[in-house]
Amino acid sequence: MDVSPAQQLELAKERFELQDYYGAILLLEELIEDGRAFADAFHLLGLSQELIGQPERALEAFDQALALNPRYVEANIHKGIVLAGLGRDQEAEAAFAAARESGGRDMGGVPAHHASQLANKHAELGEAYAEAGALGRAIEQYRTALDLGPTYHDLRYRLGRLLLEAGRSLEAREELEVVVKARPNSPDAQAAFGLACYLAGDAATARSVWEALSREHPEDIRARAYLGMLARGTAE
Known part of the structure; x- marks a missing residue:
C-alpha cells in the first residue's frame, strides 16, 4: 500500500519512539531514495544514526535537513551536540550559535461533529503548506483548526513546533504552555516548551522545564542534550 511522505515519516517516528532506530532508518532511507523527503525526515534520520553510533552519517543528515530548512533550530542543536x-x-x-540566531528571529457556529472534521482538514492543509515550506500559511491553517477545536492539543503542539521553526518563539511559548498545562506528562510538549522558553530569552524557565523532564523521563535524551547546551552557553 502506497503511503504519503507524511505517513511514512510518522511510521518512522513510531519506530524511533520504540527505540527501533534501525527500523526508523530503513523507513527514512526509503523515503529519501524516493525523492520524497523533507527536513523533518533528514533530522530524524540524523538522530537515529547518532543513537546507533554513526556520528559522521548523522552530521550528513543534519546538514541535509539544514539545506532544506536553514532555520531548523533543532537540527542545528543536535548537529552541535x-x-x-x-x-x-x-x-x-557555530551550530549552537546558528540555532540561537534562527530561533530568535521574528520573521463558530459549527456543529461539533463537523467542527472536528473541518479542524482535521485544516490541519492536513497546514501540513501540506509546511511540507512546501510555506510556514506562514501552515500556521494560519493550524490557527483556524484550533478555532474549531481549541482542545485539540496535538494540533496545538504542532502549531507550537511550526512557530518555533518560523522563529516566532514568543508565540510558540504561549501555545506550548497551554499544551504542557493540559498534558503535563507529555515529554514532547515539555521538551518543546523548554526550547521555546530558551529561544524567547527565558533560560531560567527553560532550565526548570528540562530538569523536570530529566527527572520524570530519565531515558529522554533531549533533556540531557538541552541542559548540556544551556550549560555551555552559561560557561561562555
Missing part, C-alpha cells in the same frame, strides 16, 4: 562529542568544539559552537 554531535560535533561536541567528536571534539570539534569550534564547529559545535
Whole structure:
C-alpha cells in the first residue's frame, strides 16, 4: 500500500519512539531514495544514526535537513551536540550559535461533529503548506483548526513546533504552555516548551522545564542534550 511522505515519516517516528532506530532508518532511507523527503525526515534520520553510533552519517543528515530548512533550530542543536562529542568544539559552537540566531528571529457556529472534521482538514492543509515550506500559511491553517477545536492539543503542539521553526518563539511559548498545562506528562510538549522558553530569552524557565523532564523521563535524551547546551552557553 502506497503511503504519503507524511505517513511514512510518522511510521518512522513510531519506530524511533520504540527505540527501533534501525527500523526508523530503513523507513527514512526509503523515503529519501524516493525523492520524497523533507527536513523533518533528514533530522530524524540524523538522530537515529547518532543513537546507533554513526556520528559522521548523522552530521550528513543534519546538514541535509539544514539545506532544506536553514532555520531548523533543532537540527542545528543536535548537529552541535554531535560535533561536541567528536571534539570539534569550534564547529559545535557555530551550530549552537546558528540555532540561537534562527530561533530568535521574528520573521463558530459549527456543529461539533463537523467542527472536528473541518479542524482535521485544516490541519492536513497546514501540513501540506509546511511540507512546501510555506510556514506562514501552515500556521494560519493550524490557527483556524484550533478555532474549531481549541482542545485539540496535538494540533496545538504542532502549531507550537511550526512557530518555533518560523522563529516566532514568543508565540510558540504561549501555545506550548497551554499544551504542557493540559498534558503535563507529555515529554514532547515539555521538551518543546523548554526550547521555546530558551529561544524567547527565558533560560531560567527553560532550565526548570528540562530538569523536570530529566527527572520524570530519565531515558529522554533531549533533556540531557538541552541542559548540556544551556550549560555551555552559561560557561561562555
